[in-house]
Amino acid sequence: MTSHGDAPLGVFDSGLGGLTVVRALRRRCPAEDIVYLGDTARVPYGTRSPETVVRYALGCARVLIGRGVKAIVVACNTVSAVAIDMLRVELDLPVLGVILPGARAAVAASRGATIGVLGTAGTIASGAYPRAVASLSTRTEVAGQAAPLLVSLAEEGWLEGEVPRLVARRYLEPLIGAGARSIVLGCTHFPLLRAAIEAETASLAGGPLPIVDSASATAEEVASFLAERGLATSRSTPGGLSLLVTDLPKSFATVAARFLGEPVVADGAVRSSTQAGAAVRSPTQVGGDAAGRSSPFSAQGVDVEQIDL
Amino acid sequence: MTSHGDAPLGVFDSGLGGLTVVRALRRRCPAEDIVYLGDTARVPYGTRSPETVVRYALGCARVLIGRGVKAIVVACNTVSAVAIDMLRVELDLPVLGVILPGARAAVAASRGATIGVLGTAGTIASGAYPRAVASLSTRTEVAGQAAPLLVSLAEEGWLEGEVPRLVARRYLEPLIGAGARSIVLGCTHFPLLRAAIEAETASLAGGPLPIVDSASATAEEVASFLAERGLATSRSTPGGLSLLVTDLPKSFATVAARFLGEPVVADGAVRSSTQAGAAVRSPTQVGGDAAGRSSPFSAQGVDVEQIDL
Numbered sequence: 001m002t003s004h005g006d007a008p009l010g011v012f013d014s015g016l017g018g019l020t021v022v023r024a025l026r027r028r029c030p031a032e033d034i035v036y037l038g039d040t041a042r043v044p045y046g047t048r049s050p051e052t053v054v055r056y057a058l059g060c061a062r063v064l065i066g067r068g069v070k071a072i073v074v075a076c077n078t079v080s081a082v083a084i085d086m087l088r089v090e091l092d093l094p095v096l097g098v099i100l101p102g103a104r105a106a107v108a109a110s111r112g113a114t115i116g117v118l119g120t121a122g123t124i125a126s127g128a129y130p131r132a133v134a135s136l137s138t139r140t141e142v143a144g145q146a147a148p149l150l151v152s153l154a155e156e157g158w159l160e161g162e163v164p165r166l167v168a169r170r171y172l173e174p175l176i177g178a179g180a181r182s183i184v185l186g187c188t189h190f191p192l193l194r195a196a197i198e199a200e201t202a203s204l205a206g207g208p209l210p211i212v213d214s215a216s217a218t219a220e221e222v223a224s225f226l227a228e229r230g231l232a233t234s235r236s237t238p239g240g241l242s243l244l245v246t247d248l249p250k251s252f253a254t255v256a257a258r259f260l261g262e263p264v265v266a267d268g269a270v271r272s273s274t275q276a277g278a279a280v281r282s283p284t285q286v287g288g289d290a291a292g293r294s295s296p297f298s299a300q301g302v303d304v305e306q307i308d309l
Numbered sequence: 310m311t312s313h314g315d316a317p318l319g320v321f322d323s324g325l326g327g328l329t330v331v332r333a334l335r336r337r338c339p340a341e342d343i344v345y346l347g348d349t350a351r352v353p354y355g356t357r358s359p360e361t362v363v364r365y366a367l368g369c370a371r372v373l374i375g376r377g378v379k380a381i382v383v384a385c386n387t388v389s390a391v392a393i394d395m396l397r398v399e400l401d402l403p404v405l406g407v408i409l410p411g412a413r414a415a416v417a418a419s420r421g422a423t424i425g426v427l428g429t430a431g432t433i434a435s436g437a438y439p440r441a442v443a444s445l446s447t448r449t450e451v452a453g454q455a456a457p458l459l460v461s462l463a464e465e466g467w468l469e470g471e472v473p474r475l476v477a478r479r480y481l482e483p484l485i486g487a488g489a490r491s492i493v494l495g496c497t498h499f500p501l502l503r504a505a506i507e508a509e510t511a512s513l514a515g516g517p518l519p520i521v522d523s524a525s526a527t528a529e530e531v532a533s534f535l536a537e538r539g540l541a542t543s544r545s546t547p548g549g550l551s552l553l554v555t556d557l558p559k560s561f562a563t564v565a566a567r568f569l570g571e572p573v574v575a576d577g578a579v580r581s582s583t584q585a586g587a588a589v590r591s592p593t594q595v596g597g598d599a600a601g602r603s604s605p606f607s608a609q610g611v612d613v614e615q616i617d618l
Binding site for chain 1: 356358458465471475560
């Protein structure tokens with residue numbers, strides 16, 4: 001029997017962008033086991049209505065609960081923006097999002113000046129960043145800008161050159177024009193385009209401005225939360241990572257590795273279960289299964305399993 | 310009772326891109342009623358695995374059959390590329406796609422020279438265009454290029470200026486380099502970016518090349534098919550258009566109008582049914598329902614209904 005603290009952390013996102021949060025978590029809390037669910041069959045959530053996002057998010061959270069997680073990290077700005085209150089009402093375990101940590105880091109970095117936020121259409125339309133900032137500092141203004149093409153560029157791995165810079169510039173112009181003196185990467189995809197965003201921000205603002213990465217800020221808050229609640233793992237060996245996806249397109253391994261910063265082998269290590277929850281196993285189990293396929297925390301690195309949702 | 314020929318045409322796509330096909334159909338067969346289903350809750354299909362695309366496509370087709378359509382037009386290159394054989398096996402009515410009409414028009418335009426195809430990752434990976442061209446002409450080569458960012462640009466309405474041109478250029482370079490002397494717009498989104506694609510093609514090839522729009526080619530083939538089978542409507546009054554969507558994001562009316570080329574009013578005219586098929590009515594019914602909401606073919610233009618899938 002594993003103790004409650006030794007249960008894995010559940011992390012989910014609409015797709016693979018949330019792996020930038022997993023990357024930060026694995027750096028900050030290296031002993032924690034992590035089960036990540038990427039809803040790759042229904043990505044992106046950022047352009048969908050709030051009702052649809054809530055419905056999809058509840059489905060994802062229930063899969064993770066079926067895997068015995070001790071807490072859920074919503075590694076998606078859109079879900080954190082529009083569905084986190086509903087998740088907290090519906091679910092009987094701690095739910096942490098990325099908006100409040102990002103807002104807290106931005107307030108600290110901006111020192112009272114306006115904060116600029118780049119996000120998906122859904123995140124910006126929700127007003128979640130202005131609300132979070134207002135709860136932390138009454139004098140700080142927030143300017144938001146939906147930046148959907150930055151998501152596409154990150155997914156395609158088109159991270160350098162004239163196009164990412166021109167696209168970033170177009171989205172940054174209204175923010176700098178509104179007086180922003182710090183920029184929040186309010187979508188888990190954007191850390192990949194940090195170089196282009198940083199350069200264009202500096203060019204538009206006449207000098208470098210703080211760039212706030214909500215992934216790192218979230219990993220900090222998760223670590224503090226687990227310590228305070230006595231929920232941190234008692235193990236000191238490196239934690240495992242299990243990756244659940246609802247679709248496995250050809251480019252999966254490349255895109256996942258780009259976001260995670262670790263190699264991901266999609267063939268051989270892939271397991272497919274036709275019913276969500278049909279393959280629930282102890283997340284600390286090690287070794288191959290009867291069919292000779294690799295375990296969820298295989299020696300090769302990251303285990304990948306496809307599920308239906 | 311309506312005769313079989315007076316039943317509506319069913320058209321579906323992963324999202325709203327297929328409305329470029331509806332636009333061409335309404336020009337070519339103006340008396341036909343059309344029921345369009347856009348699976349906006351699960352768009353885009355172009356980056357998903359073939360298995361997932363087949364599953365989603367069958368769901369869409371069954372909704373249209375529940376609305377009493379006489380034939381189904383798959384207004385999506387990705388679905389036409391990977392799922393049309395399965396749809397024909399599973400469904401008991403005619404199913405027409407966009408690939409074969411596009412390939413036929415390209416073979417006619419290319420006169421034996423290599424054909425270049427721009428499409429989604431799914432369409433290009435499927436090899437559907439090379440197969441379709443090979444069935445029409447044994448001597449014609451096909452070069453394909455996945456162009457995901459063109460999809461994002463079309464959806465955001467970023468159709469002019471340096472970024473669309475640079476993105477188009479990057480995708481066209483390998484095609485022109487492979488000797489392509491005609492370019493197929495192998496995704497229903499791409500007609501919106503035709504100007505940029507045309508200009509960059511001419512610049513790279515040293516002169517204009519034929520640009521083949523599969524939407525127009527498909528409308529031609531649908532008209533011939535209906536006439537040959539005696540399935541064309543007997544009415545001569547303008548046909549109605551009913552729009553079903555699985556999600557209704559804020560930007561819906563703008564994006565739909567851009568693709569359709571007609572105004573779409575999303576508020577007021579919107580009806581929501583929680584079960585697919587719960588609101589099946591005669592598609593030629595005119596007038597408001599008990600709640601005073603507009604009919605599927607309302608006088609204002611396009612009726613919009615949200616369904617679950």
